[in-house]
Amino acid sequence: AQSVTQLDSHVSVSEGTPVLLRCNYSSSYSPSLFWYVQHPNKGLQLLLKYTSAATLVKGINGFEAEFKKSETSFHLTKPSAHMSDAAEYFCVVSLLYSSASKIIFGSGTRLSIRP
Amino acid sequence: NAGVTQTPKFQVLKTGQSMTLQCAQDMNHEYMSWYRQDPGMGLRLIHYSVGAGITDQGEVPNGYNVSRSTTEDFPLRLLSAAPSQTSVYFCASSSLAGTNTGELFFGEGSRLTVL
Numbered sequence: 001a002q003s004v005t006q007l008d009s010h011v012s013v014s015e016g017t018p019v020l021l022r023c024n025y026s027s028s029y030s031p032s033l034f035w036y037v038q039h040p041n042k043g044l045q046l047l048l049k050y051t052s053a054a055t056l057v058k059g060i061n062g063f064e065a066e067f068k069k070s071e072t073s074f075h076l077t078k079p080s081a082h083m084s085d086a087a088e089y090f091c092v093v094s095l096l097y098s099s100a101s102k103i104i105f106g107s108g109t110r111l112s113i114r115p
Numbered sequence: 116n117a118g119v120t121q122t123p124k125f126q127v128l129k130t131g132q133s134m135t136l137q138c139a140q141d142m143n144h145e146y147m148s149w150y151r152q153d154p155g156m157g158l159r160l161i162h163y164s165v166g167a168g169i170t171d172q173g174e175v176p177n178g179y180n181v182s183r184s185t186t187e188d189f190p191l192r193l194l195s196a197a198p199s200q201t202s203v204y205f206c207a208s209s210s211l212a213g214t215n216t217g218e219l220f221f222g223e224g225s226r227l228t229v230l
Contacts, residue, residue, distance in 0.1 A: 043221050044158075044221045046219070049218075090158065102163060102173065103148065103209075104174070105158040107157040108156075
């Protein structure tokens with residue numbers, strides 16, 4: 001099965017410390033990978049995307065992710081957490097079947113920020 | 116700019132009742148999809164469509180029907196509601212190129228409770 005796995009359901013860090021949210025994927029095809037963020041009671045927002053160009057991808061709000069094919073990983077990082085980063089984060093894979101794509105979400109990681 | 120419009124925002128049903136969640140987009144997007152979001156399970160793909168007259172099953176299609184008679188509309192039908200279908204439902208759309216770049220546009224969600 002082709003899917004995406006988020007390894008942590010909940011991550012808690014102190015404000016000002018680094019953030020690491022882990023994501024592994026499985027795909028027979030060259031995947032397109034993304035991170036989405038959902039703040040409480042809000043909709044979903046695209047944070048960043050990997051589409052086979054540069055393996056290190058920069059997104060909004062200081063987040064970045066690195067595509068590692070050998071490890072089938074696409075972990076999300078941020079050097080210094082801010083209170084406003086508290087949200088649910090979803091790793092997403094787009095699976096290309098001929099001209100159609102399915103977009104599959106991971107189970108999500110809730111990020112909490114301690115003052 | 117309307118984007119993706121979902122109705123209703125809230126609905127309470129009794130077991131066995133039927134209903135339709137409406138989704139409309141005004142961006143001429145070929146790709147439309149329905150997800151359900153449950154705590155700890157992320158967003159799971161129910162059905163999707165890559166154009167008028169074309170629909171396909173996602174990860175959790177049982178108990179749901181869809182049709183795509185126009186580019187703009189993609190209704191989701193619950194034929195006989197069950198408590199297990201209590202969830203928040205999101206409609207999302209994209210251009211076909213956008214499905215490879217993760218640029219999904221989401222509706223605000225519909226919270227469904229089945230008693």
